[in-house]
Amino acid sequence: MTEDPQLARWQRFRENRTNALAEEHGWLSLTSLQWLTPEPSRLDGIPGLWHTDESTGLETAVLTARADEGLVFVEEGDPVDGTFAAHLDNEESLNWVRYGTVVVELAMRGGSYAVRTRDSQSPTLTEFRGVPVYDYAPEWVVEARWEPYPEPRKVPISTANPLVDGVHRSAGEVVFHRHGHEYRLQAEQGRLGDLTITFHDETNGRTTDDWRKVSTAAPRPDGTVIVDFNRAINYPSAFTPYGTCPMPVRGNSMDLAVEAGEKAPDAS
Known part of the structure; x- marks a missing residue:
């Protein structure tokens, strides 16, 4: 029997979608969302002092840490040793530093800086099927x-x-x-x-x-x-309480039961 090409394309789409969700530090690895304030402070689960700074006229996120605290920059792989700043525009994100199995994502959402932790050992990810x-x-x-x-x-x-x-x-x-x-x-x-x-x-x-x-x-x-x-x-x-995903615009509600596509993650 000849395979339906449309069905075959959908099956490939589903395989690619599953693989994307299972990425090591993808959306299923999120373990926290924490907002930065002007006062240097510690965050849950990661070392260093974190805050925002507007003294130069351009608001930045600032991280201060010692090399022996174990943070390293994601891109360069160098230890975080000293004080470092990063600037993002609204809706931008940056996988900034790593701490063990955790990648620390800096994000600008709604005009404020936030940090999201992405842990490759998150149960949401490791138990994903x-x-x-x-x-x-x-x-x-x-x-x-x-x-x-x-x-x-x-x-x-x-x-x-x-x-x-x-x-x-x-x-x-x-x-x-x-x-x-x-x-x-x-x-x-x-x-x-x-x-x-x-x-x-x-x-x-x-x-x-x-x-x-x-x-x-x-x-x-x-x-x-x-x-x-x-x-x-x-x-x-x-999948996670730490998303800042957009809701539908007013009017994009259908009085239809669209029984197609993905179900809720906990649906049978």
Whole structure:
């Protein structure tokens, strides 16, 4: 029997997705999220003194440590011995230093510096055996129409962390019909024209996480775009409480049960 090429592509997609989640210091390795303050202080689980500094007019994150405390720079591999500063723009991240099995990620979120620890021995990672998914469903491969806005719109949104506000850069709307009803979902657009849709649906809180996302290739020259909901995936915040993942923009909620793609990590 000839294998369905669409099914085979989806199976490769799932294999790549599982491998990406299982990376040594990927999203499943997160073990903490800690915010920096102007006062030099110690953080849980890692040595050194950490703080923010605006004395030069450019806010930086500052780390002070001795070589014998065991911190080393991720990129150079040199011991951290002295005082060092790093600057990030909002939404940027930097895997800055390492401490044993832990990589310390510096992040700028919502205009504030935070440190996230990524431990390759985190139980969430070491016990990972894959994400539950719905069986492949060809009916959830949907042809839609792309309606770009004249200019992208910055729409304020909430995130998985109540302390962090987000912005959705809506480039336009993906429009499709299902059971006689029209759905319009705002999407962000990548540099290669690809689209990402963050959405709610009626499976949320039952078999799936509170929200998911699905990405597409760039729209065709005639404006059509294929949305394969079998490729809907969870944000990192489905696996860890230390994510600052964007929630759907208002209006990206469907009165549909999208029984395709990834389920909640603890779903049967």
